[in-house]
Amino acid sequence: xxxxxxxxxxxxxxxxxxxxxxxxxxxxxxxxxxxxxxxxxxxxxxxxxxxxxxxxxxxxxxxxxxxxxxxxxxxxxxxxxxxxxxxxxxxxxxxxxxxxxxxxxxxxxxxxxxxxxxxxxxxxxxxxxxxxxxxxxxxxxxxxxxxxxxxxxxxxxxxxxxxxxxxxxxxxxxxxxxxxxxxxxxxxxxxxxxxxxxxxxxxxxxxxxxxxxxxxxxxxxxxxxxxxxxxxxxxxxxxxxxxxxxxxxxxx
Numbered sequence: 001x002x003x004x005x006x007x008x009x010x011x012x013x014x015x016x017x018x019x020x021x022x023x024x025x026x027x028x029x030x031x032x033x034x035x036x037x038x039x040x041x042x043x044x045x046x047x048x049x050x051x052x053x054x055x056x057x058x059x060x061x062x063x064x065x066x067x068x069x070x071x072x073x074x075x076x077x078x079x080x081x082x083x084x085x086x087x088x089x090x091x092x093x094x095x096x097x098x099x100x101x102x103x104x105x106x107x108x109x110x111x112x113x114x115x116x117x118x119x120x121x122x123x124x125x126x127x128x129x130x131x132x133x134x135x136x137x138x139x140x141x142x143x144x145x146x147x148x149x150x151x152x153x154x155x156x157x158x159x160x161x162x163x164x165x166x167x168x169x170x171x172x173x174x175x176x177x178x179x180x181x182x183x184x185x186x187x188x189x190x191x192x193x194x195x196x197x198x199x200x201x202x203x204x205x206x207x208x209x210x211x212x213x214x215x216x217x218x219x220x221x222x223x224x225x226x227x228x229x230x231x232x233x234x235x236x237x238x239x240x241x242x243x244x245x246x247x248x249x250x251x252x
Contacts, residue, residue: 008127010035010119011109013099018082020072020089020098031125033065034147036140038118039107040070042088043079043217045189045245046134050116051092052158053137057144058096064148068096073107075115076242078193078215088216122147134248138164160225160250161186169226171246178241180233186249188221188231191242203241204234212239225249 012027019025038054040047051070058068072089074080079088082100089098101107110119114132120143122128129143138154145152157163171185178190193215194201201212205220212218221231226249235241 010037010121010125010127011106014101014105014109017106018100018102020086020100021094022097025069025097025099027125030067032123033067034123034128034144035067035069035121035125036118036144037069037071037121038116039073039101039110039112039114040116041073041075041079042085042092043074043076043191043215043242044115045187045217045219045247047116048092048217049159049247050118050134051094053140053155054096054118055094056155057141060152061144061148062096064150066144066148070094070096070098071101071106072098073101073104073112073115076191078191078242081215084215087214091214091216120144120147135162137162161248167251168248169251171226171248174246175244177243178233178235179244180231182228182230183246184226184228185246186223186226187219187247188229189217189219189245189247190233191245192216192218192235193240193242195238195240200236201238202236203239204232206230206232217245220244223249226251 010027036057054068054070072085078084085100117132119130120128131140141154160166161168169184172183192212194212203210203212
């Protein structure tokens with residue numbers, strides 16, 4: 001969504017905020033370049049699905065002047081643990097700056113309402129556009145190019161449901177804990193945490209064993225399109241399941 005011109009300035013990064021993979025960044029030092037900020041959580045499937053585009057934009061446009069910043073605001077016990085966040089950033093291969101917003105200070109400054117949520121600021125650090133949730137990737141890329149004064153082709157969508165004009169289904173709402181039952185989705189995910197207390201870190205998904213090596217959001221089932229199904233999830237004593245999540249798929 002394109003923002004009203006010259007109305008909203010980028011909030012300053014909180015004093016003393018922790019940065020995961022870079023030295024401390026100051027907002028005033030970003031003047032003269034577009035800045036793309038996204039709030040995310042490594043324990044949320046939607047955040048993991050948008051992350052690929054954030055990484056692509058960083059790889060393609062950082063040399064042209066774009067600053068990409070992921071603001072991690074954790075909503076689950078594993079994603080509220082600093083060391084778990086650090087491990088996830090390394091495991092996911094994130095090279096652009098990651099700011100840790102453990103107390104949701106920057107979230108509140110933005111008046112943010114969802115994961116993921118991205119905010120694009122112009123060269124004067126005025127809000128240029130914003131987008132909640134997945135999607136809108138071609139629009140964001142076009143806006144980045146507009147601010148940089150360059151032209152490039154859009155990326156090939158990472159998934160069929162990301163393509164412009166794709167018709168997607170409405171997935172089942174998130175369910176707390178180790179939930180089982182009927183659902184509608186393109187994929188099923190779970191927020192899993194190995195407990196490291198001697199128990200076997202494994203879950204069984206519709207009879208199939210799935211090892212849990214790291215805390216985070218792990219995909220349990222993947223369908224070629226939006227599907228009606230039934231999840232049967234069994235969690236061993238060595239794993240805690242915080243939630244079951246669902247993401248959309250394309251509709252026939």
